[in-house]
Amino acid sequence: MLGNVSQWCSDWHGNYPNGESTDPRGVETGPARICRGGSWRDGPRFCRCASRHFYAPALGYSTVGFRVVLEAD
Numbered sequence: 001m002l003g004n005v006s007q008w009c010s011d012w013h014g015n016y017p018n019g020e021s022t023d024p025r026g027v028e029t030g031p032a033r034i035c036r037g038g039s040w041r042d043g044p045r046f047c048r049c050a051s052r053h054f055y056a057p058a059l060g061y062s063t064v065g066f067r068v069v070l071e072a073d
Helices: none
Strands: 006-012 033-036 052-055
Touching: none
Parallel strands: none
Antiparallel strands: 006 033, 033 052
16 A cells, blocks of 8 residues: 555644644644655655655645545444
């Protein structure tokens, strides 16, 4: 799943809360969305699911895509 394109996330870019947290959410709004994982253009260091970048959603990038997800009940 990693290495083709980075994946858009629903979180806006912002600092994580201080201290430990499970599945932290980003800020409510902002100028940039989070992307995770690496793309074909990134080096091996960034081709991992913990890799976190941010980009303006209004612009197009050849290295960023999305995955359709259906949450189970």
